[in-house]
Amino acid sequence: MLIVDSLTKTFPLDEGTVCAVDRLSFQVRASEVYGLLGPNGAGKTTTLRMILGLLVPDSGYAEVNGVRTANDPIAVKSRLGFVSASDGVYPWLSVREMLLYFGDLYGVDPQIAETRSEELARVMSISDLLDRRAGTLSTGQRQRVTLVRGLIHDPPVMLLDEPTRGLDVVGVQTIFDYIEHLRELGKAVVVCTHRLDEAERLCDRFGLLHRGRLTHEGTLAELQRSSGCEHLVEMFVDLMRS
Amino acid sequence: MAEATPSKHEARRHHRQFPWSRLVRLFQKELKETIRDRRTIVTLLLMPLLVYPILSMALNRFLLASSAATSGYTVCVASDGEASQLDAWLGDPRSVPPQAIRQSSGDRLAKFLVTVAADGTAEQAVARNEVDIGVKIDRPGTRTPTATIYSYRGDTTSEAARRVLVERLQWLELADAQIVVRRALPGYPPPVIVKVEDVGEAKKGDMLATIVPLVLVLMTITGAVYPAIDLTAGERERGTMESVMASPVPRGYVLIAKYFAVVVVALFTALANLVGMFTTLWAGGLLGILTGDAGVPWIAILRILGLLVLFSGFFSALLLSLTSFARSFKEAQAYLIPVMLLSLTPAMLSLMPGATLSGAMAIVPLVNIVLLARDVLSGSVDPAGALAAVVSTIAYAAAALSIAAKLFGSDAVTRTSEKSIGSLFHRPRLASSHPSPQSAALMLALLVPIYFVVSNGLMKFLQHFSEVVSVEAQLLFNAAALIFTFGLVPLLAAYLGRNRLLSTYRVHRVRAVCYLGAVLLGLGSWTIAHEAFVVADAIGIGGLGEDQISQAQQMIEKMRQASPWLLLAVFALTPAVIEELCFRGYLFSALEDALTPTRTILITASLFGLFHVLTGNALLLERFIPSTLMGLIIGWVAYRSGSVLPGMIIHFVHNGLLNLVLYYAEKLNFLGEGFDNQAHLPPHWLAIAGMMVAMGAALVWLSTRGQRTTQAPSP
Structure with missing residues (x-):
């Protein structure tokens, strides 16, 4: 691969x-x-x-x-999916908006990106954070959001x-x-x-x-x-x- | 598991279709992120809400102080006797200045409100700043009393009141002396009788043309600064830059989305400021000072909206190019403060009445749009200067954006070898087959002012020295100017970009049949250009005035002194080679990988048409449609053949034929109407030319059939 x-x-x-x-x-x-x-x-x-x-x-x-x-x-x-420890978040966007933005960057259809965000959020236990403003998240929560972000386009290689x-x-x-x-x-x-x-x-x-x-x-x-x-x-x- | 490996060329062609909806969503994210930031809200809303009412109050105070001349100065005396004496003097018609003087100062007579000091002397009342001036009259009611006038040192109103009162008393003395002289010398002739008269119409709204460009500069910068920093340097500080750069979106698209977000915020900030300014002035009853009358200047407001787009577009690109280079907010701010200060200098130019939107001023960045704004608002725009200003500003904005695209994101991957400003000018290590669209934008930004200066300079030189310089030398100067601009500028850009010349200029041999098709297209297409010109003239786009026709005829007469071979070399061969290398070579190869063929042809043809309109200080609008049409035809052939060479042949044959027709016009009169005036060509000529064009196009199409899909790209 x-x-x-x-x-x-x-x-x-x-x-x-x-x-x-x-x-x-x-x-x-x-x-x-x-x-x-x-x-x-x-x-x-x-x-x-x-x-x-x-x-x-x-x-x-x-x-x-x-x-x-x-x-x-x-x-x-x-x-490719890419996640780095130095990854940040957009403080004024909600977690959902940020995930959809990365979906757009990777050319994922917005509806598919929405479904995938929900699924991945469930797996990474951040469903309750989806509509929170990213700037209010703790370090651990941000890290989980970043991990979900790396998978939004379902890449074969991470x-x-x-x-x-x-x-x-x-x-x-x-x-x-x-x-x-x-x-x-x-x-x-x-x-x-x-x-x-x-x-x-x-x-x-x-x-x-x-x-x-x-x-x-x-x-x-x-x-x-x-x-x-x-x-x-x-x-x-x-x-x-x- | 393995997928078919595409070549670089195929991959680029595959990815060039970037859906607009995706770009719009990227833009929406940038805008959302900026608008939600409370720092943007402060700039966008609080400034206009707070600043203008405060400014308005200050202006009101200033106006109240300066309107004392009409409402009246306060004068203080120490006693009732002195007050009666002063009232008597001021009420004496002899103290009123003569008609000519009154008329010269707006036909207004300053009023004085005389009061008696309740406590102390007149001098002390002035020292306490209770009145504008004080007057002490010794021996009031006697034949020659003495009046001493006190004013507050350094207070302009007080000093003005003193000056006016001194003048009034001097007029009293002069008028008295005049009566005495007339009595003593009845035949005394005055040395001169002075009359004053006004002509023309009173200018209104000059303040609008002066103030608004300044406000536009200040406010669009204010609006663009924060989002520009936040969306570029801020992206690095947040740690999101590397993730964005790792995504499969070309960085140019990310930057364009950011650019439009910055433009929108800058636009709304400037708009909010203008609304704040106009509303506050209107509510305070001060709008008339700005506009010259009491009404709301709707037309001016519409013009300002158009100017706003230009200002916002320019500043947003400029600021993005600077902030894209910065690695942090602090660094970006350090870059932007000098830019803001520098921007104010040309903005102040709008206050100078001598500065006009012509010559070099029309292409100096920022100066040109400030002057354009001033002229647009005062309703006296020179179309040539305006077009030069708009085109050059768009070119500068495109160049700034292309620099921003080059810099944006580079820091995400170059922590180990940080870039310096100088790295922008370094030649790339590896050679490439064609320039990038960003490099082409930079080249155009350089070409516009150089072309403007060279063509303007040459025109002035030839006007000045037309008697001394021979016709042949003038022709050679023309050719040299073309080579210097359209030849050398793209060549320099190709050198700096380390682009392989043959592939950059698309110099490839094609089948002989294709060349034959090009000749036929050249022979027939001039009639299309001619008919387009006639139709454009008929519907009022361009067309030649009598002056232009007579100038053109003089020019033709002059050219007839030269050899037809020289004419062909200068007006057919040189443009065919140089302009084709520039438009269907350099620009075409830069755009064709990033855009669809249709867009590439349309853009290169429009640029080709636009450069034919801008010639020196003249605006030859009538050339736009025929030149763009020729650009479309040659562009299609360049696309089909993948080469610049057939286009050169079309261009040469087209220009050569036109020049020969003009050269031998008198001998061609037998051919009928259309050759010697601006009428339609005879139908049989159109039919023959139409057949040539159809045959030429068919030959080009047939000779390149299959070539578009199998053509191997240059490495």
Whole structure:
């Protein structure tokens, strides 16, 4: 469903350049949760932005359902759902209006968007918030609204960028439930995070990014065998020291 | 699972149909979000509700003070004897200025209300600011009393009262002296007899033309500032920008929805302010000061509504382009404050009577619309200047929007390499096959003023030096001006945008049959242009006046001194190559991926027609319909063939034929009516030309059949 092949991105600096993503390749299938893990600055967000077509890669490509981002960024965007921890809300719109607006941005028929909003609001327990002004919501409620927003166009692939950042225990559990729900729906999910303990509980397969390069990839059992470490945290500490 | 992979070109063509209803819904969301914000409400409603009544009260106070001249000045004296003496002087007809002087100052005689100080002297009463002036008369009732007049230092009313009283007493003295002189010298002739008379009609509503443009500038900016910041920089601060940019809507559409929301808010703010201003003035009985009479100026209000759209459209685009660059509210405010201050300077120009909407002033941003507003409200608009002002303003607004589209959202993805102002002018790293519509808008915004200045300058130069410069040199200057404007400006834009020249200018070879069709179209289409011109003339659109006909004939006579080959090179070959590269090359390739073929042809043809209307300081309206028609024909051929070359042939043959007909007009008289005047062409000529056009179109269509679907796009 999602194929990333030799994706590379270099940014210019005052002196020289920095390679944020270096020949990165991975695939994510339907109903699979892929953890793209790495410390801050490893290149996770840059990778997501290249998949979304917000950044043009220097080389390589991303392909969603057979459509390459470079060839048809609009078609690719309409097949991707994107949720980031830094997502905000429109304070003067009601939650329903905001969801319908994103439905419009994704070209969803307003009536279908209305029905989907109701359904997703039920799943995420925000039905009573639909007609509340978004500016009056708490952090946890906003996060749930954002998660619903990412699914309004029923995309086959979901990209989640640091979804648990800044959330309390209840908020984190909501994210876990949401990802489980996505898996049940048959979505291909990419979760970018540096919270390795959470990733261990959530993801089916992992890609460990360090300085833009994919250093390890596989299921937890495969990674344990190849690295000799029990947990992802230990693997990462070894990686950082090497 | 995998879907058929479309090429980039196919994908773009597939997505270019953006439903209007979707755009309207995006606009509604932006408007809803802005209108609900209480900060917008403060600007929109509270300003007009509070500011104008306060201003009106201040104006009332000012007017009351300045109307003392008609209601009367208060004068204080110390005793009843002095009061009687002063009343006697002022009541003496000899103290009244002569008729000529009275008439020159509005035929009004200032009144004085003489009172006796209840406490202290006249001087002290003035010092306490109880009266306008005080008068102390020594020896009242004697032959030569002395009058000392006191006024309050720096108080204009007090000083004016003193001046008037001094004059009245001086007139008394002069009139007395005159009587004495006449008695002593009965034959004394006065050195001059002065009379004054008024001519013409009193101008009304000048204040309206002066004040309203200022209000429009201030209020449209006030109305546009907050929504412009909130809908762009605010989007970043809220953290919604990245989600919007990740959605499959081209950022230009998101920006257009935001633009219209800002325009609507700016429009309503300015409207609310004008309603507030007029209502307050009307309620306070001050409307006459603004309009010149007591009635409500309905026509002026309708004109103001039209101007509002222009002002709002311009400022909203300008502000959006600046706020799109800002990363926060604070940064946006820092950009906008200097713009607001700068905007006031040209707005003040409307107060200068010497500034006119002509020459360079007609294309200077903001100055032109302020002057246009002034002229529209005073009812003296120069159509050429007005059109230049409107067209250039639309071009500037489009350019500002295209800059905004380039900047908007870029920050959502460039946190790691933040953009600077300079990045706007950097050439892209990768070459592209054609310019974007935004780049085309920028190019047009640059082309309008350059074209205006070059064509205006050339016209003035040739008028000045027509005796010195040979006809051949004049022709070459014309060609050079065309190359400099329509040739170099798009070329510069293509260079800056790193656009591949062959695909940008759509220079592709086509089948020989297509060229043959183009020749036939060129041979026949001039009759269509001619008939369109005659029909337009008959229904009153354009048409040539006697002056224009005589000027054109003089021009033709002059051109006959030059070689026909040179004429063909200047008036047929150069425009055919340069104008086609610009309109059916650069502009066509910029628009055809974003718009449907019909819209692309219509827009390029209209622009082609519009540029033929604007020539220097003259407005050749009669050229619009024929030129646009030619633009439509050539546009269709350019679309069918995918190339600029057949259009060049049509253009060359059309212009060449017209020039040769004019050159050899005397020898072609035998062909009948229509060749030497503005009448319809003979029917048999129309039939022949019609057949040529039909055959030409058929050949172009046949030679390009199947090509539209199989044509491989340039990479």
